[in-house]
Amino acid sequence: MRKMIIGIVSLLAVIVAAEPAAAATGGGWVPAPSSPWEVPAGARCDFPVRAEPVVDEVRTRVFERYPDGSTKREAYVGDLVLKVTNVASGASVEVDLSGSAMVKIAQGGTVVSDSVWAVVGPALFGFREGGGNRPRGIYVFDGLYTIAFDAASYKTVTMYHGTERELCAELSR
Structure with missing residues (x-):
C-alpha cells in the first residue's frame, strides 16, 4: 500500500509541477467544462437529482497516447464547484x-470504462445499483484514492487516506 500511495503522490506531483510552467506557454492544457446533468428518481437517489457547475475552471492535458493516437494518460486540474439539487424538494x-x-485509460477504453483514476482532493462520483463497491448514491470522495472503472463502468474505489460523503442522504433531509 505504501508503494501505491508514493506512486499516486509522485504522479500527481508531476501534474502540479508541470501546470504553472505549462500554463505560461499554453502547454497543452485545455478547458474541460462540466455540463449540467440530471438523473431520474431511483437512478442514484430515491428522488431526481440535478447538478450544475457554479465554478468551472477545470483543465485537462493529455500526457501520453497509444500508437493509434487515442489517449493513454491524461490529467485533470482546476477549480470546480457543483450545485447538487433534490429536484423533488428543492x-x-x-x-x-x-x-x-x-x-x-486502457487501449479502446474511455475515461469512464477501462480506466483508473488516481486522485488527490475532492471529486464526485455517482453509483447505480450494483454499479460499484459502494451502494447506490452520489459520493464526494476527498483525500488520496483511486477509482477503477471496468469495461462495464463498474466502479471500484480504493481509499488510502481521506473521507467520503454521500449526498443523497444529505439532500433527503
Whole structure:
C-alpha cells in the first residue's frame, strides 16, 4: 500500500509541477467544462437529482497516447464547484470538487470504462445499483484514492487516506 500511495503522490506531483510552467506557454492544457446533468428518481437517489457547475475552471492535458493516437494518460486540474439539487424538494448543496486526477485509460477504453483514476482532493462520483463497491448514491470522495472503472463502468474505489460523503442522504433531509 505504501508503494501505491508514493506512486499516486509522485504522479500527481508531476501534474502540479508541470501546470504553472505549462500554463505560461499554453502547454497543452485545455478547458474541460462540466455540463449540467440530471438523473431520474431511483437512478442514484430515491428522488431526481440535478447538478450544475457554479465554478468551472477545470483543465485537462493529455500526457501520453497509444500508437493509434487515442489517449493513454491524461490529467485533470482546476477549480470546480457543483450545485447538487433534490429536484423533488428543492434542497440543494454546493460541493467543492477541486481535486486533481491522473487518468490511465486502457487501449479502446474511455475515461469512464477501462480506466483508473488516481486522485488527490475532492471529486464526485455517482453509483447505480450494483454499479460499484459502494451502494447506490452520489459520493464526494476527498483525500488520496483511486477509482477503477471496468469495461462495464463498474466502479471500484480504493481509499488510502481521506473521507467520503454521500449526498443523497444529505439532500433527503
